[in-house]
Amino acid sequence: MNQILEVRRGDGSMSKVAIGNVIGELEKFLPEGARVIVVTDRNVMRYYGDLLSRYECIEIGLGEEHKTLDTLAHIYARLLAAGADRKTYLLGFGGGIVTDVAGFAASTYMRGLQFGFVASTLLAQVDASVGGKNGVNFEGYKNMVGTFNQPDFVLCDTALLKTLPEREFRAGLAEIIKAGLIADQELFELFERHDFDRFRGDEALLTEAIVRAVRVKKTIVDRDEKETGDRKKLNLGHTFAHAVEKSTRDFIHGEAVAIGACMIADISAGLGLLTPEDNRRIRSVLERMELPTASGVGLPALLEALKSDKKKDADSVDLILPNGIGDCLIRKYSFDEIERLADTYIQH
Numbered sequence: 001m002n003q004i005l006e007v008r009r010g011d012g013s014m015s016k017v018a019i020g021n022v023i024g025e026l027e028k029f030l031p032e033g034a035r036v037i038v039v040t041d042r043n044v045m046r047y048y049g050d051l052l053s054r055y056e057c058i059e060i061g062l063g064e065e066h067k068t069l070d071t072l073a074h075i076y077a078r079l080l081a082a083g084a085d086r087k088t089y090l091l092g093f094g095g096g097i098v099t100d101v102a103g104f105a106a107s108t109y110m111r112g113l114q115f116g117f118v119a120s121t122l123l124a125q126v127d128a129s130v131g132g133k134n135g136v137n138f139e140g141y142k143n144m145v146g147t148f149n150q151p152d153f154v155l156c157d158t159a160l161l162k163t164l165p166e167r168e169f170r171a172g173l174a175e176i177i178k179a180g181l182i183a184d185q186e187l188f189e190l191f192e193r194h195d196f197d198r199f200r201g202d203e204a205l206l207t208e209a210i211v212r213a214v215r216v217k218k219t220i221v222d223r224d225e226k227e228t229g230d231r232k233k234l235n236l237g238h239t240f241a242h243a244v245e246k247s248t249r250d251f252i253h254g255e256a257v258a259i260g261a262c263m264i265a266d267i268s269a270g271l272g273l274l275t276p277e278d279n280r281r282i283r284s285v286l287e288r289m290e291l292p293t294a295s296g297v298g299l300p301a302l303l304e305a306l307k308s309d310k311k312k313d314a315d316s317v318d319l320i321l322p323n324g325i326g327d328c329l330i331r332k333y334s335f336d337e338i339e340r341l342a343d344t345y346i347q348h
């Protein structure tokens with residue numbers, strides 16, 4: 001059954017997230033009579049060319065290496081050449097890279113156009129496209145330039161996930177498991193009861209998992225859209241995940257999040273916040289979904305990568321520590337302390 005969740009925006013209006021078989025409703029979400037320009041990529045064009053043929057489209061390159069200011073400049077140039085003005089509506093149709101870049105282009109072109117998203121990957125449906133973080137990478141740093149600006153709507157159609165490669169689907173599940181760990185024990189337990197093939201093949205189960213993950217995110221973004229406090233919890237596993245992604249190209253984002261979640265769970269268990277049994281459950285759920293739980297990168301290299309992330313405060317970083325399944329807390333540590341915790345507690 002289709003569900004619509006609403007996420008509160010800074011101005012008090014609501015960003016709608018529609019989940020289920022919702023792609024047929026697209027026209028209803030677009031403002032009547034508006035000129036719509038779509039930002040998308042080659043994969044989406046290949047699978048959904050028919051649907052997109054009724055719109056003007058701007059295609060961007062595939063992959064994280066295209067999440068750049070150059071891609072943004074390409075979109076601005078195309079909008080300018082097409083005579084797009086402030087009444088033009090931008091639709092980002094794709095995975096997290098497309099929605100991050102399209103959201104930033106829409107937020108900045110002529111000081112801001114209205115925009116919405118169709119999220120075509122599981123990772124985009126449960127995390128990237130929801131909550132208004134958009135932007136591009138800069139000088140090797142992820143999401144260094146961007147804005148907080150939520151779309152009018154996000155359509156999360158489970159049918160679109162049928163064409164998603166299995167590896168990307170699994171990586172999306174890692175972000176759902178992360179949401180369960182942060183604030184929804186029952187969501188986490190779905191992964192103890194069902195195997196990968198059920199999530200891949202059972203639309204009702206998958207829809208329930210997506211709805212619950214989006215609800216976790218919505219509840220947090222409602223109270224802290226600009227990440228001054230609680231929203232940091234959504235980064236559980238990400239401090240080490242980004243270090244993994246900086247150190248090796250072996251893993252896609254969701255896989256790195258699975259590894260990062262195991263690392264932080266080990267630290268939490270070492271600190272006595274997580275029982276050894278709950279720590280084992282986290283690792284075992286990720287293994288059950290055939291997600292990686294270790295990077296193979298040595299700890300010194302990972303800690304070096306973590307330290308070199310310029311976005312962090314000068315000498316400390318917020319760690320998001322699981323405090324049981326479905327609960328977590330934020331604690332600031334110096335790099336020296338993180339090094340000691342990692343050395344002492346992370347299982348290799």
Ligand code: GLY
Nearest residue numbers: 127131133234235
């Ligand atoms: N992906 C984490 C957040 O949106 O805050």
